Amino acid sequence: MSSQHPPRTASLEALARGKATLEDRELLTDRLRAAAKESKHLEWKSHPPIGPSVTQRSKCRMVKAALAFANWEGGFIIFGVDPGGNWVGLNRAEISSVDPAAISELINGCIFPEIPDLNYVDFELEGKHFAVLHIPPSLSAPHITTKQLVEKDADGRIKVVVEKHALYCRQEAKSDLATPQQHHQILSRHSERLRSELLRRIREVPVPVPLVRKSGSQPSGGAITFARLTNDPDASAVRLSREEGASGTFLHEELSDGLFDEINNVVEASSLLAKGRPVFCLGEAIYYRVYAERQHVIQPQSTIAVLGNAGLHDFYAPSLYWLLKMDTSDAAAAMKRIVAEMGNLQIRALMKVATLLGPRVSDWLWHAMMQHWGNHSQKPDYVWAFEAMRDKPSSDPRLTALRSTGKTSVGLPGGTSPTYATLLSDLAQAPGLLTKTCMAVYEGQKQLRHSARCLDLIAYGAEVETRAAAIEAELGLSS
Numbered sequence: 001m002s003s004q005h006p007p008r009t010a011s012l013e014a015l016a017r018g019k020a021t022l023e024d025r026e027l028l029t030d031r032l033r034a035a036a037k038e039s040k041h042l043e044w045k046s047h048p049p050i051g052p053s054v055t056q057r058s059k060c061r062m063v064k065a066a067l068a069f070a071n072w073e074g075g076f077i078i079f080g081v082d083p084g085g086n087w088v089g090l091n092r093a094e095i096s097s098v099d100p101a102a103i104s105e106l107i108n109g110c111i112f113p114e115i116p117d118l119n120y121v122d123f124e125l126e127g128k129h130f131a132v133l134h135i136p137p138s139l140s141a142p143h144i145t146t147k148q149l150v151e152k153d154a155d156g157r158i159k160v161v162v163e164k165h166a167l168y169c170r171q172e173a174k175s176d177l178a179t180p181q182q183h184h185q186i187l188s189r190h191s192e193r194l195r196s197e198l199l200r201r202i203r204e205v206p207v208p209v210p211l212v213r214k215s216g217s218q219p220s221g222g223a224i225t226f227a228r229l230t231n232d233p234d235a236s237a238v239r240l241s242r243e244e245g246a247s248g249t250f251l252h253e254e255l256s257d258g259l260f261d262e263i264n265n266v267v268e269a270s271s272l273l274a275k276g277r278p279v280f281c282l283g284e285a286i287y288y289r290v291y292a293e294r295q296h297v298i299q300p301q302s303t304i305a306v307l308g309n310a311g312l313h314d315f316y317a318p319s320l321y322w323l324l325k326m327d328t329s330d331a332a333a334a335m336k337r338i339v340a341e342m343g344n345l346q347i348r349a350l351m352k353v354a355t356l357l358g359p360r361v362s363d364w365l366w367h368a369m370m371q372h373w374g375n376h377s378q379k380p381d382y383v384w385a386f387e388a389m390r391d392k393p394s395s396d397p398r399l400t401a402l403r404s405t406g407k408t409s410v411g412l413p414g415g416t417s418p419t420y421a422t423l424l425s426d427l428a429q430a431p432g433l434l435t436k437t438c439m440a441v442y443e444g445q446k447q448l449r450h451s452a453r454c455l456d457l458i459a460y461g462a463e464v465e466t467r468a469a470a471i472e473a474e475l476g477l478s479s
Helices: 012-017 025-034 056-071 092-096 100-108 180-199 257-261 263-274 283-292 301-314 320-325 328-341 344-357 359-373 381-391 397-402 420-425 427-442 446-474
Strands: 042-045 075-079 119-125 128-135 149-152 158-162 168-171 174-177 202-205 224-227 238-241 250-253
Touching (some): 012 025, 012 075, 056 075, 092 128, 263 283, 263 301, 301 328, 301 344, 320 446, 344 397, 359 381, 397 420, 397 446, 420 427, 420 446
Antiparallel strands (some): 075 128, 119 128, 202 250
């Protein structure tokens, strides 16, 4: 789907299908306010998405609506609009305390696979506060429920709101079990996407291709060179060719399993494709594969910095192992870059790192947030989240960074769910569990990315504090 702004004439249906819909707030607000009733693409809620005032019933129904939108044609949940369509607004405190990450965890904790795109924004309109959760149609559909969600009625009787192992879709203004026709259509779309992926086995990447030179001679036009990135004799050969003066193309097939026999080959392949740019070129899944074998990565400091920036900045992925190996100047530069950009996920990752590094770095990040957002009436939710972390620190900085008392469970491959406290009491197992979880993400279990980040913090959080003094000095915080 295009990430560009939708045209000014876009309908609500077109906006629901888009990915950059929330960027044009004025257009979106106009279309939402023009809707006279709930529809296949719109649901109203008079309460905030989550918070102490939100009932179990309301949470269950939000999960059900989000799931139905993702499985079908996308849609919007508007918070602050009553059942009659009146834009009554919400209390500012209710809105400011909402953490989008908590919304994602609530919804994705009930389904498989996780919904990759949940877009949330709050805003003020005519002195009233509202919020929008946009769920585009998901390329990962069908999403199936993994647990039963229930509510109690006024008589105390239990009522099932969301069935277990069920497929929900949007039908007019209701979220309900998919009809046989909808089942067929969703599965047909899924099969077609798989077919397209199988046909797209070759990716073209423009790179300069060297020509073979005979000793003391000019380049031989049309000559061919062969590049091998692995010693595995069974690995597929990759051929680079270009006639002199012509444009060249590097035909890169999916990485052979043999290539992973030496993980440094993978890292070096990325460097080759990057053509000198400080980026990791092979994508998020391969990054998790590399992180699963992080102890075997032997690379110069410049490459370790690339990997650290990829995890911390590009993929919002586990990265503390690289942070411990990076030059202090590279680590500080990565942190300064995130502060300069103030991106949502990147700042959330840095909030955890700053908490582990101690009060001076935490104060530095808070001051940067206030410089950027202090005069804004609508601060992003991560500002309030970080304020809460600073106001109520745990005796263990790792639990503060995890925003937990230790009783929270973390899902692992195989279905086990130990608590943070259990993992912290036996740290020797954390690196191995982190490796298994990263491998599971690489193999397609994207819903475990959150677990991988938590395990990374548990495994290496205490060591990060040992770098505090050096990083403080690099940031100019030393007294």
